[in-house]
Amino acid sequence: MFLLLLSWLTIRSGVAQQQQAPLKLWYSQPAEKWTDALPIGNGRMGAMIFGGAEHERLQFNEATLWTGRPRTYARPGAAQYLPQIRQLLAQGRRAEAEQLAEQHFMGLRDHEETYAAEKAAWLQKIRAVSVAQATAAPGWQPLAVPTPNGWESAGLGLEGMDGVVWFKTSFELPAAWAGKDLMLSLGRIRDQDVTYVNGQLVGTDEGISKKRRYRVPAAALRPGRNELSIQVLNYADKGGLIGVKEQQPVFVVYPEGAAPETGVALNPAWQYWVQDQEPPLAPSYQASYQPFGDLLLDFPHTSGVTQYQRQLDIGQAVALTQYKHNDVPFIREYFASAPHQAVVSRLSAAGKGKITFSARLHSPHKNFRTYRVDDHTLALAVQVRDGGLRGVSYLRVKTKGGRVTVTDGQLQVENADEVTLYLTAATSFNTYQDAAANPEKRAAEAMKKVAGKSYESLKAEHVRDYQQLFNMFSIDLGHTPGEKLFTDARIRQFSPATDPALLALYMQYGRYLLISSSRAGGQPANLQGLWNESLTPSWGSKYTTNINLQMNYWPAEMLGLSACATPLFSLINEAADEGKSTAKEHYNARGWVLHHNTDLWRGTAPINAANHGIWVTGAAWLTQPVWEHYQFTQDQAFLRREYPVMKAAAEFFVDFLVKDERTGWLISTPSNSPEHGGLVAGPTMDHQIIRELFRNTTAAAQVLGVDADFQQVLTEKARQLAPNQIGKHGQLQEWLEDKDDPADTHRHVSHLWGVFPGTEITPAADPKMLQAARTSLLQRGDEGTGWSLAWKVNLWARFRDGDHALRILEKLLSPADNATGSEQGGVYKNLFDAHPPFQIDGNFGGAAGMAEMLLQSHAGYLELLPALPKAWPSGEVRGLRARGGFVVNLRWRNGELEQVEIASEAGRPCEVRYADKKVSLATKAGKTYQLNRQLQPL
Numbered sequence: 001m002f003l004l005l006l007s008w009l010t011i012r013s014g015v016a017q018q019q020q021a022p023l024k025l026w027y028s029q030p031a032e033k034w035t036d037a038l039p040i041g042n043g044r045m046g047a048m049i050f051g052g053a054e055h056e057r058l059q060f061n062e063a064t065l066w067t068g069r070p071r072t073y074a075r076p077g078a079a080q081y082l083p084q085i086r087q088l089l090a091q092g093r094r095a096e097a098e099q100l101a102e103q104h105f106m107g108l109r110d111h112e113e114t115y116a117a118e119k120a121a122w123l124q125k126i127r128a129v130s131v132a133q134a135t136a137a138p139g140w141q142p143l144a145v146p147t148p149n150g151w152e153s154a155g156l157g158l159e160g161m162d163g164v165v166w167f168k169t170s171f172e173l174p175a176a177w178a179g180k181d182l183m184l185s186l187g188r189i190r191d192q193d194v195t196y197v198n199g200q201l202v203g204t205d206e207g208i209s210k211k212r213r214y215r216v217p218a219a220a221l222r223p224g225r226n227e228l229s230i231q232v233l234n235y236a237d238k239g240g241l242i243g244v245k246e247q248q249p250v251f252v253v254y255p256e257g258a259a260p261e262t263g264v265a266l267n268p269a270w271q272y273w274v275q276d277q278e279p280p281l282a283p284s285y286q287a288s289y290q291p292f293g294d295l296l297l298d299f300p301h302t303s304g305v306t307q308y309q310r311q312l313d314i315g316q317a318v319a320l321t322q323y324k325h326n327d328v329p330f331i332r333e334y335f336a337s338a339p340h341q342a343v344v345s346r347l348s349a350a351g352k353g354k355i356t357f358s359a360r361l362h363s364p365h366k367n368f369r370t371y372r373v374d375d376h377t378l379a380l381a382v383q384v385r386d387g388g389l390r391g392v393s394y395l396r397v398k399t400k401g402g403r404v405t406v407t408d409g410q411l412q413v414e415n416a417d418e419v420t421l422y423l424t425a426a427t428s429f430n431t432y433q434d435a436a437a438n439p440e441k442r443a444a445e446a447m448k449k450v451a452g453k454s455y456e457s458l459k460a461e462h463v464r465d466y467q468q469l470f471n472m473f474s475i476d477l478g479h480t481p482g483e484k485l486f487t488d489a490r491i492r493q494f495s496p497a498t499d500p501a502l503l504a505l506y507m508q509y510g511r512y513l514l515i516s517s518s519r520a521g522g523q524p525a526n527l528q529g530l531w532n533e534s535l536t537p538s539w540g541s542k543y544t545t546n547i548n549l550q551m552n553y554w555p556a557e558m559l560g561l562s563a564c565a566t567p568l569f570s571l572i573n574e575a576a577d578e579g580k581s582t583a584k585e586h587y588n589a590r591g592w593v594l595h596h597n598t599d600l601w602r603g604t605a606p607i608n609a610a611n612h613g614i615w616v617t618g619a620a621w622l623t624q625p626v627w628e629h630y631q632f633t634q635d636q637a638f639l640r641r642e643y644p645v646m647k648a649a650a651e652f653f654v655d656f657l658v659k660d661e662r663t664g665w666l667i668s669t670p671s672n673s674p675e676h677g678g679l680v681a682g683p684t685m686d687h688q689i690i691r692e693l694f695r696n697t698t699a700a701a702q703v704l705g706v707d708a709d710f711q712q713v714l715t716e717k718a719r720q721l722a723p724n725q726i727g728k729h730g731q732l733q734e735w736l737e738d739k740d741d742p743a744d745t746h747r748h749v750s751h752l753w754g755v756f757p758g759t760e761i762t763p764a765a766d767p768k769m770l771q772a773a774r775t776s777l778l779q780r781g782d783e784g785t786g787w788s789l790a791w792k793v794n795l796w797a798r799f800r801d802g803d804h805a806l807r808i809l810e811k812l813l814s815p816a817d818n819a820t821g822s823e824q825g826g827v828y829k830n831l832f833d834a835h836p837p838f839q840i841d842g843n844f845g846g847a848a849g850m851a852e853m854l855l856q857s858h859a860g861y862l863e864l865l866p867a868l869p870k871a872w873p874s875g876e877v878r879g880l881r882a883r884g885g886f887v888v889n890l891r892w893r894n895g896e897l898e899q900v901e902i903a904s905e906a907g908r909p910c911e912v913r914y915a916d917k918k919v920s921l922a923t924k925a926g927k928t929y930q931l932n933r934q935l936q937p938l
Contacts, residue, residue: 022479022483022501022504022505023313023314023315023505023508024311024312024313024314024315025038025311025312025314025487025505025509025830025831026309026310026311026312026486026487027051027309027310027311027486027487027488027829028308028309028486029308030050030051030052030053030308030310030321031048031049031050031051031052031310031829031830034048034059034533035816035817035828035829035830035832035837035838036050036488036828036829036830037049037050037051037057037059037830038051038310038311038312038319038830039312039513039516039529039530039531039830039832040312040317040319040334040335040336040343040516041336041513041516041517041529041530041531042336042337042338042341042342042343042516042519043063043338043515043516043517043518043519043520043521043522043530043567044062044063044064044341044519044521044522044523044530045060045061045062045063045336045341045342045343045423045424045425045530046060046061046063046336046516046517046529046530046531047059047060047061047295047334047336047343047423047531048060048531048533049310049319049321049334051310051321051332053299053301053305053308053321053323053325053330054298054299054301054302054305055296055297055298055299056296056297056298056299056321056332057294057295057296057297058294058295058296058297058334058343058345058423059291059293059294059533060291060292060293060294060295060343060393060423060425061289061290061291061292061530061531061532062292062391062393062425062426062427063522063523063530064389064427064429064523064600065289065290065291065292065382065384065389065391065427065429066287066288066289066290066384066387066389066429066599066600066601067284067287067288067290067384067385067386067387067389068110068284068286068287068288068386068387068599068600068601069110069387069388069389069435069601070432070433070434070435070601071108071110071601072108072581073107073108073285073286073578073582073601073603073604073605074107074108074581074582074584074585074586074604074605075104075105075106075107075108075585075586075605076585077585078104078105078585078586079584079585079586079587079588081100081101081104081105082105082586082587082588082670084100085097085100085101085105085670085679086658086669086670086681088100089669089670089679089680089681090660090661090669090681094678094679094680097610097670097679098609098610098611098678098679099610101606101610101614101670101679102609102610105586105606105610105614106285106605106606106607106608106609106610106613106614107285107582107595107603107605107606107607108605109283109284109285110281110283110284110285110386111280111281111282111283111284112283114280115280115281115282115283118280119235119279119280122276122279122280125276126164126233126275126276129275131196131199131229131231132199134166134229134231134273134275135166135168135199135227135229137273137275139273139274140168140271140272140273141156141271141272141273142269142270142271142272143156143167143270143271143272144268144270145167145169145240145241145251145268145270146187146240146241146242146243146244146250146251147240147241147242148242148244149238149242149837150190150234150237150238150239150240150242150536151165151234151238151239151240151272152238152239152534152535152536153238153534154240158274159364159534159535160364160365160366160385160534160535160536161234161239161274161277162234162235162236162237162239162277162279162282163233163234163239163274163275163276163277163278163279164231164232164233164234164274164275164276164277164279165231165232165234165239165240165272165273165274165275166229166230166231166232166272166273166275167229167230167232167241167270167271167272168227168228168229168230168270168271168272168273169228169266169267169268169269169270169271170225170226170227170228170266170267171225171226171228171253171264171265171266171267172224172225172226172264173221173222173223173224173225173226173264174264175223177221177255178218178221178223179218180218180255180256181215181216181217181218181255181256182215182216182218182221182253182254182255182256183213183214183215183216183253183254183255183256183260183263184197184202184203184212184213184214184215184216184228184253185211185212185213185243185246185248185249185250185251185252185253185254185260185263186212186213186214186230186241186243186250186251187211187212187241187242187243187244187245187246187250187251188208188209188210188211188212188241188242188243188244188245188246189205189208189212189230189232189240189241189242189243190208190232190234190237190238190239190240190242191206191207191208191232191233191234191235191236191239192204192205192206192207192232192233192234192235193205193206193212193230193231193232193233194230194231194233195212195214195228195229195230195231196228196229196230196231197216197220197221197226197227197228197229198220198221198222198226198227199227199229200220202214202215202216202217202220203215208242211243211246212243215256216253228266231275233279234279235279235282236282236284237536238536248260248261249261249263249265251265251266251268252264252265252266253266281385281386284386285597285603285605285607285608286540286542286597286598286599286601286603286607287386287387287540287542287599287600287601287603288386288535288536288537288540288541288542288599289526289527289528289532289537289540289541289542289600290365290384290532290535291363291364291365291532291533291534291535292363292382292391292393292425293361293362293363293364293365293368293380293382293393293425294361294362294363295359295360295361295395295421295423296359296360296361296362297357297358297359298357298358298359298360299356299357300356300357301325304325304326305323305324305325306323306324306325306327307322307323307324308322308323309321309322309323310322314470314505314508314509314512315467315470316335316463316466316467317335317336317462317463317466317470317512317515317516318333318334318335318459318462318463319333319334319335320332320333320334328349328350328351328354329349329350330347330348330349330350330354330355331346331347331348331349332345332346332347332348333345333346333459335459335462335463336462336516337450337458337461337462337465338462338465338466338519339461339462339465340446340449340450340453340458340461340462341424341446341449341450342422342423342424342446342447342450343422343423343424344420344421344422344423344450344455344458344459344462345420345421345423346418346419346420346421346455346459347418347419347420347421348417348418348419349417349418352401352417353401353402353415353416353417354415354417355399355402355413355415355416355417355418355419356402356413356414356415356416357412357413357419358410358411358412358413359378359395359397359410359411359412359413359421360409360410360411361378361379361380361393361395362380363380363382364533364534364535365382365383365384365385365535366385367383368380368381368382368383369381369382370408370409370410371408372406372407372408373394373406373444374406375404375406376396376397376398376404376406376411377394377395377396377397377406377411377447378394378395378396378406378410378411379392379393379394379395379440379443380392380393380395381440388428388435389427389428389429389435390427390428390439391425391426391427391428391439392425392426392427392439392440392442392443393423393424393425393426393443394422394423394424394425394443394444394446394447395411395421395422395423396421396422396447396451397411397413397419397420397421397422398419398420398422398451399413399416399417399418399419399420400416400417400418400419401415401416401417401418402414402415402416402417402419403415403416420455422447422450422451424443424446424447424450425443426439426440426442426443426446427439427442429600431574432574432578432600432601432602466515469515469560469561469563469564470508470511470512470515472559472560472561472879473508473511473559473560473877473878473879473880474876474877474878474879475504475507475508475850475875475876475877475878476504476875476876476877477500477501477503477504477872477875478500478501478872478873478874478875479501480498480499480500480501482494482498482499482501482502483499483501483502487829487830487831488829490502491813491814491815491827491829491831492815494810494813494814495810496806496809496810496869496871496872497871500871500872500875502813503809503813503850505831506813506827506831506843506846506847507559507846507847507850507851508847509831509843509847510555510559510843510844510846510847510848511555511559511560511561511847513525513529513840513843513844514552514553514555514556514561514564514844515561515564516529516530517529517530517531517840518552518553518564518565518566518567518568519563519564519566519567520563520566520567521566521567522567523567523571523600524543524549524552524553524567524568524570524571525552525553525567525840525844526541526542526543526549527539527540527541527542527543527544527548527839527840527841528541528838528839528840529552529840531840538835538837538839540597540599542597542598542599543571543597543598543599544596544597545594545595545596545597545598545618545621545622546596546615546618546621546674546675546750547674547748547750547787547791547841548787548839548841549568549598549622549841550621550622550624550625550757551787551790551791551841551844551845551848552568552840552841552844553565553568553625553844554757554794554844554845554847554848555844555847555848555851556568556625557628557629557632557633557881558632558848558851558852558855558880558881558882559847559848559851559879559880559881560879560881562629562632562633562881565625565629568625569625569626569629569642571598571602572622572623572625572626572642572645573642573645574602575592575594575598575602575604575619575622576592576619576644576645576648576649577592577602578592578602578603578604579591579592579593579594579604579619580592580648582594582595582604582605583652585605586605586606587616587652587655587656588655589651589652589655589656590648590651590652590654590655591619591647591648591649591650591651591652591653591654591655592604592619592645592648592649592652593616593618593619593652593656594618594619594622595607595613595614595615595616595618596612596613596615596618596674596675597613598618604618604619610679611672611678611679612672612674612675612678614670614671614672614679615671615672615674615686616656616668616670616671616686617668617671617685617686617689617690619649619652620649620650620653620689620690620692620693621689622649623645623646623649623693623696623697624689624692624693624696624757624758626639626642626645626646627646627696627699627700628883629642630642630700630703631883631884632881632882632883632885633885633905634884634885634905634906634908636703636704639700639703639704640704643697643700643701643704643706646693646696646697646700647697647701647707647710649693649697650693650694650697650710650714653668653690653693653694653717654713654714654717656668657690657717657721659720660681660682660722660736663722663736665682665720665721665722665723666717666720666721666722667681667682667687667721667722667736668681668682668683668686668687668690669681669682671683671686673685673686673734673735673748673750673751674748674750675748676734676746676748676750677734677735680735680736681736682722682735682736683734683735683736683750683751684722684724684725684732684733684734684735684736684750684751684754685734685750685751685753687721687722687723687724688724688751688753688754688758688760689753689758690718690721691718691721691760692754692758692759692760694714694715694717694718695714695718695760697714698711698714698715722736724754724760724761724766724769724772725738726768726769726772727740727772729742729775729779730771730772730775731772731775731776731779732751732752732761732769732772732773732775732776733751734750734751734776735751740776740779742779743779744779744780745780745781745783746780747784747785747788748788749776749777749780749788749791749792749795751773751776752773752776752777752795754769754773755770755773755795755798755799756791756794756795756797756798756852757794759858759859761773762798762858762859763800764859765859770799773795773799774799777792777795777796777799782807782808782811783811783824784811784825785824785825785834785835785836785839785842786812786816786825786826786827786833786834786835786836786839786841786842786843787825787833787835787839787841787842787845788825789808789811789812789825789842789846790812790833790841790842790843790844790845790846790848790849791845792805792808793805793808793809793812793845793846793849793850793852793853794845794848794849794852796808796867797849797852797853797856797866797867798852798856798867799867800866800867801867802853802866802867802868802869802870802872803869803870803871805849805853805867805869806853806869806871806872808849809846809849809850811825811826812825812826812827812833812842812846813826813827814826814827815827815829816828816834816836817829824836825842831843833846851880852866852867853866853867853868853869854866854867854868854877854880854890855877855880855882855888855890857882857883857884857886858883860911861910861911861912861913861918862882862884862886862888862902862910862911862912862913863913863914864888864890864897864900864912864913864914865890865892865897865914868892868895870895873893873894873895874892874893874894874895875891875892876889876890876891876892877889877890878890884906884908884909884910885904885905885906885907885908886902886903886904886905886908886910886923887902887903887905888900888901888902888903889901896933897914897915897933898932898933899930899931899932899933899938900912900914900930900931900935901928901929901930902921902923902928902929902930902931903927903928903929904921904923904924904925904926904927904928904929905925905926906925907923907924907925907926907927908923909921909922909923910923910929912931912935914933914935917934917935918935919931919935919936
């Protein structure tokens with residue numbers, strides 16, 4: 001009892017003295033939505049903690065629960081169409097090239113062979129229900145329209161539902177419109193609609209990009225009230241009326257020929273009725289990451305809750321919810337243990353017998369099942385609808401005092417002094433080629449390993465394991481009274497001048513998220529890291545490889561988290577195996593290729609659409625982190641092991657590149673400049689990536705003393721590649737032709753890859769090209785979504801413009817909940833990055849960008865404080881890592897370097913530059929070198 005009260009007093013003291021413990025996110029109210037909740041993770045299991053006093057929710061994931069199954073992704077015989085596609089592009093006939101590629105060059109979709117017949121039979125069944133029968137059916141329920149993210153987000157139990165849903169409402173016909181034909185504006189609909197007014201068909205269409213505006217003939221109208229009925233067919237992903245991006249009013253009727261603004265609004269009291277929720281499985285190019293379930297705790301705290309607080313301590317990776325109920329302190333702690341592969345929680349109170357609650361396991365997956373395992377354990381079993389994976393989760397309770405009752409539906413705790421909850425989860429995934437594991441056995445084994453240990457020992461081991469990674473780095477940008485504010489208030493009031501410590505917290509939070517979502521032996525961090533609550537997440541929450549997956553790992557090497565990149569290297573090797581068949585079937589080439597997405601099953605073929613899905617340099621880009629890891633660690637054993645994937649990626653382009661008849665250069669065709677401008681020949685980004693691939697592979701071969709002849713081939717090919725070009729607007733051209741639009745503000749800045757993350761455009765190597773790249777970035781502007789803003793931070797850091805980089809960081813930390821427009825980034829209340837919606841790459845890219853502002857080493861030397869903004873006049877950073885195997889500690893005062901410490905791990909020569917000063921050090925492994933602001937030894 002005394003220890004609990006002491007803990008409570010310590011926590012409350014910490015609230016008043018937040019500067020003593022700044023590495024915390026903290027709030028004065030529970031989470032209202034998922035992007036308010038606090039994330040914990042161990043690299044395989046992740047949970048979002050909502051922190052409700054009366055009702056607690058832990059939404060949890062397991063990294064291998066996806067749709068899909070092991071299968072073939074490459075389309076046999078696609079390569080026979082490659083010459084014709086190239087010829088059409090060379091002739092400027094892009095639309096025809098895209099059409100041909102759509103028909104014959106995209107990858108295989110799951111279920112595509114059987115879908116047409118199954119769909120026809122299903123449509124015949126659902127069309128047997130007439131509009132009159134539907135509108136008269138029992139069970140209609142209210143639903144707010146529009147639903148921007150589909151009916152799945154309406155909170156009505158429709159999560160993940162595909163099928164047929166009817167909607168109905170009404171409108172009043174003004175007497176003055178009698179005898180006039182009307183227009184009905186419904187905005188956008190997913191996927192197909194059949195729309196009736198007063199039982200008469202007025203229109204039907206398919207496709208979410210099409211705006212539904214239907215003519216309603218006067219003969220179909222009635223005086224006064226008119227009934228609108230819409231049958232919405234949704235084959236996959238989200239469904240519903242989503243008309244929220246129109247420039248003109250939607251959900252209105254108006255006279256034909258009149259302005260929509262003069263219209264009459266539809267009655268907002270919409271209703272819906274589910275006709276069918278079992279459509280055939282729609283063809284899908286790749287799989288989607290899935291939620292697992294929810295742990296729901298219900299407490300008898302209906303009133304009397306005071307002094308509420310929830311927080312996430314990223315220094316220990318422990319979340320906490322605390323409050324008083326009827327003046328009794330209650331505390332809940334949560335962490336995700338990597339050593340024991342479980343989510344663990346302790347519930348305590350300042351008094352005996354005060355803890356009473358029920359625990360349930362729930363899942364958005366249809367037909368999930370819960371069941372009693374023993375007198376202290378409840379289980380959850382789920383089956384993914386689109387694919388073969390199964391999952392099982394175990395929840396076990398251990399109490400001090402009180403009574404425990406377990407049924408098939410819930411776990412009940414009554415009048416306990418203290419409670420520990422253990423949550424494990426497992427799936428039937430073995431490897432990307434095998435999904436036949438026994439998830440119940442795995443969940444039970446994990447529970448057996450963890451349940452016998454005390455909470456204190458589990459927490460101590462968890463913190464020790466976590467801090468071995470987290471404590472490798474620290475940063476101090478100064479402290480202000482802003483740190484005393486709750487995190488959501490800090491975000492609302494943020495400016496770099498008044499709260500620089502929020503940026504330091506944001507940087508460390510990026511490291512926390514990477515440690516939590518990417519650990520050795522697991523899967524890499526995906527588009528949402530490890531956390532996802534939706535059966536239909538945006539972009540499948542996959543691995544998008546035209547920047548997003550790579551951005552996830554930008555901070556790994558510089559910020560002391562090399563160990564967290566291990567899952568990325570596993571994915572690269574697995575994708576390389578799969579990518580060999582894609583290289584052969586689609587390009588008749590050696591080596592391996594990866595297009596702009598992959599998934600749990602390591603698909604590498606082009607997906608979605610030809611105008612952006614045929615992008616060939618994903619594999620080439622993914623070899624850059626391999627070479628970077630070697631440069632930072634000087635680990636030759638690692639390089640020797642991973643060199644084959646670099647060589648194979650280079651072999652593909654030796655075979656793939658063709659000579660452009662107009663210029664004589666080697667070019668990449670077909671491809672695109674992600675995700676901009678359609679299918680083209682010779683995009684600048686491709687050539688930058690390929691040059692760097694050839695250069696890095698050559699350098700790796702030299703380090704290892706292998707493949708001398710292949711080195712010569714790569715050097716010659718690189719010399720013949722189409723070079724970077726400066727266009728008529730002073731810009732770095734995005735394409736082979738000079739066709740950039742200086743008013744174009746597209747969020748991708750792909751042609752600037754050679755500045756960052758590439759290394760070929762530097763002040764020393766090509767100052768004119770660097771200026772052209774800067775001009776391009778100025779033309780694109782400072783706006784963007786989360787990850788786009790993060791990329792711009794890194795680019796402005798490479799341009800040595802710290803003040804501009806900081807302006808972008810300020811946008812990156814703007815409150816996303818207040819944002820307007822689909823292109824507005826920022827952060828949510830829990831500091832998750834907003835694409836929008838949530839994508840974790842912006843968190844990682846922003847952290848990397850701050851590191852680039854303080855130290856750069858890509859040009860062959862250590863450049864200290866290359867982009868220090870005026871708003872960071874004094875500060876200190878410890879544990880920055882640099883290429884060559886160096887660990888760097890920096891301290892600066894009044895905008896100038898004060899001292900630097902450089903620890904040499906590999907004994908490599910080290911050139912150091914600051915402002916106009918430079919010094920060369922002949923270092924020895926294990927030695928540390930201290931220099932002053934003049935770069936003189938101390």
